[in-house]
Amino acid sequence: MAQVNAYLTFNGNCEEAFNFYKSVFGGEFPYMGRFGDMPPADG
Numbered sequence: 001m002a003q004v005n006a007y008l009t010f011n012g013n014c015e016e017a018f019n020f021y022k023s024v025f026g027g028e029f030p031y032m033g034r035f036g037d038m039p040p041a042d043g
Helices: 013-026
Strands: none
Touching: none
């Protein structure tokens, strides 16, 4: 089965938007990474 990894950004309300689309389309989020959880970039 094909898998899609989407990387979307919103102006401060990304999780709210994702939960809205989840309520509309259903499904689950196997992972939701937040910007603050990302490791620092090299350099």
